[in-house]
Amino acid sequence: MDEELNGAAPDPGEDADDGPYDEAVDHELLAELAAVMRPRLEPPPQVLDAARQSFTWRTVDAELATLTHDSLIDAGPVLARSSGSPRILTFEVAAVQIEMEVEAATSGHRLLGQITPPAEVDVALRSGEVGSGEVGSGEVGSGEVGSGEAGDGEVGSAAARSDPLGRFVLPLPDGRPLVSVRCTFADGSAVETARVRV
Amino acid sequence: MIAHSCVTVVAPRHARSDRRWAGRVDQSEVADTVRRAAAGDRGAWDAIVEGFGAMVWAVACGYRLGPVDAAEVSQTTWLRLLEHLDRIREPERLGGWLATTARHESLRLLRLRGREIVTDDETRFDHGPSYEPTPEDLLVDRDRDRALWEVFARLPPRCRTLLELVIIVAPPYAEIAAALDMPIGSIGPTRARCLKLLRRMLATGGVTDVAEGR
Structure with a gap:
């Protein structure tokens, strides 16, 4: 568990320029990434059609x-x-x-x-x-x-x-x-x- | 490598923003929807596909499967659910069940094709080379989006798969734990590491390259 908690924050010695770990910044980047990626992660329509049809x-x-x-x-x-x-x-x-x-x-x-x-x-x-x-x-x-x-x-x-x-x-x-x-x-x-x- | 990514290189024009992504469906609602589908309600089945189709697809794509194989895994996963609709023990955990099933079916297909990957996890999630930008991509007029996309494509495969799933499903990420066969407690830290890497690459490469390329 300790290891996991430590792993959540970047090692400050590794690159001091990053500053302290800020979860809000992560969420911001993630939201931006989601906006770009989400449409690209959409399965092809025929894949979803087949899933529906399998019923x-x-x-x-x-x-x-x-x-x-x-x-x-x-x-x-x-x-x-x-x-x-x-x-x-x-x-x-x-x-x-x-x-x-x-x-x-x-x-x-x-x-x-x-x-x-x-x-x-x-x-x-x-x-x-x-x-x-x-x-x-x-x-x-x-x-x-x-x-x-x-x-x-x-x-x-x-x-x-x-x-x-x-x-x-x-x-x-x-x-x-x-x-x-x-x-x-x-x-x-x-x-x-x-x-x-x- | 035979494998190609099945991530759509060009964003579809009519991408929906109102999709109810996996995990965002209320849990009690999921269980009820499963029960209704088991009773023969086709609309309930369609709602499940709508809610979890992208997640199942992303799991298959993460296992170095190309679009054709990923489509087969998706289909088999949905048939497996159909077979188990009335015997899933905890229907409220449908997302995790589907993710686990998609992982198993991916493995089955990889072995059926006789190209099972026996090396470590990093290569197991290799997406292959199709993150190359297409001419259409070059027309994307928002520099930041394009930089983000290009840098994302250069992330280690496991980071890409994890972040793709993070985008598709909501916390607490039970589906991701099931899909990647990793403890749920290590998803947050891994996500943080991947985002840190992405941020660093953006700072040093992506944006600058794009600006200079003009």
């Missing part, structure tokens, strides 16, 4: 599985930077856990998933950018093009079904898509993962 992506008809582990962040910087280790994402809600690995292959990227407890469910990949109708490649291999009941700019881009062990594979669009995976259970209930860029 249409609210998931109201499924339970949201939040991201509880991302190897990019949680495995530590060394592992995260190692291109040899795949990215692992874990999403959880209530008793359901969805673990996914991003598999990079020359033929395209895929999501390898595992639902726990294991269940045969319909899985659908959703991708797209907020505020635009744009989606990544709709080419989905063995999957099928999903329905477009999602929010503005969001389009279901692949669908599949998990095997009895709860494993599934979904093709990923090119680039760095923002995706979520929706799992629909036999009783009609659904769990959807948080969106994440992969």
Whole structure:
């Protein structure tokens, strides 16, 4: 605390010409700086538009599985930077856990998933950018093009079904898509993962 | 360095001066707005974006992200809020939550791009070179403004980011502490040091150079 307090005032020995620390002078300079800088710090309009538009992506008809582990962040910087280790994402809600690995292959990227407890469910990949109708490649291999009941700019881009062990594979669009995976259970209930860029 | 600053070099013509900057929204009002947005009130959501959009953007820009990446971080941060609207434990501290989330999402994106910065904090906030004045900047007719802008651009990156956030949010700067991952108690002293540096640079360089350049 002492250090912080001392740090608040310039060391008088360092440059005597500054005179004693005067907070009012700081506020004056800050106000002047704010007048010059504030307009320049305004985010581009499209950034704010996208933020507003994202409200249409609210998931109201499924339970949201939040991201509880991302190897990019949680495995530590060394592992995260190692291109040899795949990215692992874990999403959880209530008793359901969805673990996914991003598999990079020359033929395209895929999501390898595992639902726990294991269940045969319909899985659908959703991708797209907020505020635009744009989606990544709709080419989905063995999957099928999903329905477009999602929010503005969001389009279901692949669908599949998990095997009895709860494993599934979904093709990923090119680039760095923002995706979520929706799992629909036999009783009609659904769990959807948080969106994440992969 | 690939990174470019996403600070607008040219001030927009129609910059708004009546914006309710992050932190200037009454705290009880924030909590209520979060609750209304969680209940589906789109106007409440827009008000949150209006209040905190610039702060989220500034945090992303401070992490050496260019405009495209910063836009992605901003978008992901807002989606994260959307996902957590009804489960934020202390909605009155929304600003800090958003700043922390923007910091995490910046880090995630940096790592996703495989260019995570592992050196010290000073370089972590390098804005890159785009503080160069543009022809439009040279038309700014107020010498003092121009000098201030030019000198500000030469400040160490961490000073720039901190002062940008100080301009955008109000005391007690919980958002800044969250965004820069530093103790709230050291924000004031750091701010004072950065302003002192700025003042000294103005006295020795900025104004004089501008005057002589005429």
